[in-house]
Amino acid sequence: MLIVLVVLAGAAFDPLHPVPSPPFALVLVLQLLHCLTPWRSRWSLAAQTLLLPWAGPAAAGMVASSALLVLRGATRWCLFAVVVTAAALLAPATPFGVALAVLNAACQGLVLFGVTRLGDTRAAVHAARAELAARSVSAERVRAARDLEAVLGTTLSMIIDLAGRGDAARIAAVSRETAARARAVPETPGEPVPEPDLTPRLALPILVAVHAGYLVTSLIYLQGRPAPALLAAGILGLQLYHALPRPPGARPRHAVWTATTLLLLTAITLLYPGQAYPQLAGFAAAGFLVYGRAWWPLAGAVVASLSAVLAVRGYPPSENLYWTFNAVAIAAMLYGLAAQTALVFQAREAQRALAALAAADERRRISRDVHDLLGYGLSAITVKAELAVRLEPEAAGDQLAEIAAIARRSLAALRVIPAEPDPRLSLAAELDSACSILEAAGVEVTVRRESERDDALLAIVLREAVTNVLRHSDATRCLIEITPAGLRIVNDGASGVRGTGSGTANLTTRVAAAGGTLTAGGDDGEYRLAVLYPAVLGGDAHSVEPVARV
Numbered sequence: 001m002l003i004v005l006v007v008l009a010g011a012a013f014d015p016l017h018p019v020p021s022p023p024f025a026l027v028l029v030l031q032l033l034h035c036l037t038p039w040r041s042r043w044s045l046a047a048q049t050l051l052l053p054w055a056g057p058a059a060a061g062m063v064a065s066s067a068l069l070v071l072r073g074a075t076r077w078c079l080f081a082v083v084v085t086a087a088a089l090l091a092p093a094t095p096f097g098v099a100l101a102v103l104n105a106a107c108q109g110l111v112l113f114g115v116t117r118l119g120d121t122r123a124a125v126h127a128a129r130a131e132l133a134a135r136s137v138s139a140e141r142v143r144a145a146r147d148l149e150a151v152l153g154t155t156l157s158m159i160i161d162l163a164g165r166g167d168a169a170r171i172a173a174v175s176r177e178t179a180a181r182a183r184a185v186p187e188t189p190g191e192p193v194p195e196p197d198l199t200p201r202l203a204l205p206i207l208v209a210v211h212a213g214y215l216v217t218s219l220i221y222l223q224g225r226p227a228p229a230l231l232a233a234g235i236l237g238l239q240l241y242h243a244l245p246r247p248p249g250a251r252p253r254h255a256v257w258t259a260t261t262l263l264l265l266t267a268i269t270l271l272y273p274g275q276a277y278p279q280l281a282g283f284a285a286a287g288f289l290v291y292g293r294a295w296w297p298l299a300g301a302v303v304a305s306l307s308a309v310l311a312v313r314g315y316p317p318s319e320n321l322y323w324t325f326n327a328v329a330i331a332a333m334l335y336g337l338a339a340q341t342a343l344v345f346q347a348r349e350a351q352r353a354l355a356a357l358a359a360a361d362e363r364r365r366i367s368r369d370v371h372d373l374l375g376y377g378l379s380a381i382t383v384k385a386e387l388a389v390r391l392e393p394e395a396a397g398d399q400l401a402e403i404a405a406i407a408r409r410s411l412a413a414l415r416v417i418p419a420e421p422d423p424r425l426s427l428a429a430e431l432d433s434a435c436s437i438l439e440a441a442g443v444e445v446t447v448r449r450e451s452e453r454d455d456a457l458l459a460i461v462l463r464e465a466v467t468n469v470l471r472h473s474d475a476t477r478c479l480i481e482i483t484p485a486g487l488r489i490v491n492d493g494a495s496g497v498r499g500t501g502s503g504t505a506n507l508t509t510r511v512a513a514a515g516g517t518l519t520a521g522g523d524d525g526e527y528r529l530a531v532l533y534p535a536v537l538g539g540d541a542h543s544v545e546p547v548a549r550v
Contacts, residue, residue: 004035004115009332014058023054031062034069035116045070049079052086057101060087061108068113080109096221103217107210111333114206118340136355140362148414152178152374156411159381163404168388168396171403175385179378204245206337211240211283218279228277231269238262239283242290243334245341255291259298262287266302270309278323281306282330289335303327367506377410379467380437387440399440406433430459431480434466438478441470443491448481457514458487458531464507465489465529473527486516486533494522504529 014020020028030044048063060083067079084105091101155178162171218232238258252258266284269277281302288299306327310320384403388396431447438445462480466489469475475493504520511518511531520529 004112004119004336009329021055023051024056024059027051027055027059027062031066031112034066035112040066040070042070049083052083053090057087057090057105060084060090060101060105061112064105064109065112065116068109069116083109096217099217099220103213107213108333110206110209111337115336115340118337118344136359137362140359141366144363144366148370152414153411156407156414159407160404160411163400163407166393166396166400168385168400168403171400172382172385172389175378175381179375179382207240207243207245207334210334211236214283221279222277228269228272231265231272231277232280235262235265235269235280235283238265239287239334242287243338245338245345251291259288259291259295263298263302267305270306276309276313276315278306278310279326281323282327283334285327285331286334286338289331290338299331303331374410374414375464375467377406379470380406380433381410383437383441383470402436427454427456427459427462427482430462431482434462434480437466438469443469443475444477446477446479448479450481450483453482453484455533457510457516458482458533460510461487461507461518461529461531462489464504468504468527468529469493486531488528488530490526490528492526494525494527 027048030048033044034040045063045066048059048066052059052063064080064083064087067083068076070076071079084102087101087105088098091097155174159171159174162174215233215236218236219229222228222232238261241258242252242262244252246252262284266281269280285299285302288295288302303324307320307324310323315323381403384399384406388399388403391399431449435445435447469478469489469491473491473493475491478489478491481488481490504518508518514533516531516533518529518531520527522528
């Protein structure tokens, strides 16, 4: 909004007539509504158009921009041309007067239209951030579902089939291989989702049109004088080069040399023998404004030098004031267009970064769920398959039936993981499953249940703890305690611990997100994992000392 106000002030304020006429003031008020609010009515545009003959050619730029903002299609460009032509009819009847009126109306209209539409585009990009992030998460879920189905779905179906055929050895080999492959599936980033094309394409055509218009008008004013014409072309060309739309942080190549050349050419136009050419100083000032705040003192120096040189060369104060403000207005308009373009680029980069973060968070969430929910199932299948290999065929039937049941549950969980953060789990069911799996692996299990709470988070923790006992220790005994304070699992065989993988870190993140704490560690040949759950965080720590101490 501030950029639009600065550009509008440069286009509308006349230092020689600081108090506008009532028709001009009404046109300005309506222009403020068109540029700063979503309220853009054909009736207000009609009122501006009718007021134009009384408001004068200085108001033509505002009416021209309103035509582009309010109307659509070819109609707006037709009315734009009519308004610019009307400005020529209202101007002094001299070639330069007509050219200047047409230039001001066209360029001011284009610049006001450009900065307003770029502001709208920036707002649209900002508003679309959440939508793009949601689409990125959705695309990540679809990709993960496809990859998980390809890697795990087929394998789990194969395990069910192998269990029906009684091939326990093949089941053990397949489950071990699949467990290693499953952990890598959600880690690979997918392709970014397509986003709407909101590139500020208007900026470049408007910049070229404005600079070309000023060049034509300068050539008319110079009446064929070659040296000043070359100076004008050089300054306008360098300013256009500096103002070209670029992504945030990108600087023009050879910036120091082009800035030095621009400063030198501007000095020549002001000190030119016989007559100064102050109308080009605004372009030089705009070039330094576009470079960034470190260069703004040079822009101020150009404007101050313009006023000082004109005073020394005997220009009347009113003419000096006019050219000084003219330079400020041109610099403000061109800088506003460049700055608004840069803000659109910044908004797009922020939008893309947010979408990438959302997709990465979803990828990590799916990875945690694969590890926590499917890793347990695959470990259980491996343990039971290895046990079935050692048993007689008749005795192995129960183990194979359990393998098939676990594979079916894992297959169901596989299809839920990409869609929702966590399937609903039962702590009681997980406790029964944990006892069965550990006993099948030759681990003596002791259960102490002091609470009947049925909590999905504790079920996930229990799954991971059992997976760690099976994978990362040589346990022969395991204690599972469920209390009002939370959960504690203690197993022996810690001297044979081979590492805990990423599961404990995943669980720590989950528990912390729920407001609890998870601790894990081993000593004296034992390994302990405990969860202190939110329900007791504000209570008496002494009442749950066994859990809090671990």
